[in-house]
Amino acid sequence: MKILTLETTCDETAAAVVTDRFEVLSSVVASQDRLHERFGGVVPEIASRAHLERILPVIDEALRRAGVRLDDLDAVAVATTPGLAGSLLVGLMAAKAIALVQGIPLVAVNHLQAHIYACRMASGQEVFPCVGLIVSGGHTALYRCESPLDFHALGGTIDDAAGEAFDKVASMLGLGYPGGPVLERTAAGGNPQAYAFPRPFLDDPDRLDFSFSGLKTAVRYQIVGPGKQDFRSVHLSAQQTADLAASFQEAVVDCLVGKSLHALARTGFGTLCVGGGVAANGRLRQRLQEEALQRGFRLFLAPLALATDNAVMGAIAIERLKAGLVEPLDIEITPGPLRA
């Protein structure tokens, strides 16, 4: 069985062809693709108009690379929640059109569940039941995942997402955008204990929420002092910058790791799956790997290509099809934000 999966929840336009035997026949992500000239630039473009321009070429390319025609498809899947309304609509309309013309089932995918399913696809193993940690620019949340389709929110960020905090602190430190990779590189030369930044809720095992806004503000005060509005007059030495980056990153990682351990304890599950772009952070991976080794839980970290937004993770559609969960053609999007 061959399934075309589409992903247009935020910046990325992506399409993939997967099979019900967990094979990935093709995966195209517009901004990451070598054919980016055709899709308009390396940096993802914001807004739905860009999706509109890219969705058909991206689908064509995914089919071509998989060596399948529209006639060969057995189902079409699309992420319908959560995300930006205009962007979600482009993917859903394309999927509906294909479902209607080909007379094949339409499957609706939850983008957040799909991020965890990326670990299933990457590992080639059964990963459920598990604790799911989704950590990206737009989301930071923990889930109790009984099965691929049975997710319950355990907690999430009450203000900024972790990836967003990385970007904004990188901006305050004058490191540029996107902030995640450059902040990590800068932190490598710094002392993670140089500054004592806050780790909200970390000592409270009953609360599995995150808060990174106060941390961002604490870094700000460390740089310019309270009451100052801008950073133009501030000069930081390379070592100060590295120490700030390392101390900030350590605080974020402490929260992500600490809350994941609390979630494992609360659920009694022996498996942790991590998806979303921040899963690519080396310090987070290292700390989680150390904990997994020491405490004896199974750890699945989505590899970079499947951690950031992609369509392969839409293979969770396999599970919905098996459960008979197909959608009528008048299904609508649910922009969100969502917690569960």
Next chain:
Amino acid sequence: MNEWIWEAKNEADTEQLGEALARLLPNGAVVALVGTLGAGKTRLVQSLVRAEGTPADLASSPTFVLIHEYPGRRPLYHMDAYRIRSEQEFMDLGPEEYWEGPGICLIEWADKVLECLPPDRLEIHIEITGPQSRRFQCRAFGPVYEKVLSELARNLP
């Protein structure tokens, strides 16, 4: 009244401003939020969200997703122009559909897209005055918002 300033000594004062705004803003209101990183733009939105009857912890920063839509007594559209690189990019989001809707629109980093906003609006410029304290400088454009400011001044001494 065209301009009114609320000196918040702490988060409770910020919360009070959010509650008063939720009470006084008419349907279809557009509120532009301006202030540096960590000024408390999202914090103010959260207090409005709570006052509109939605759990405030649902209200998180829309910097990446660009627009969050919160259900409540009336819909609240929480937008964020931080990542927006041009006015055209913002217009491609179709913001007019939101201005014309029945809900309240709150736009963070509005200074990046002021030209794209409706001429009648409330602008709130937030300044950091101390670790917990903030100055909210509110400017009204158009008679609807002048009235809102007068009411705010009366409600929050």
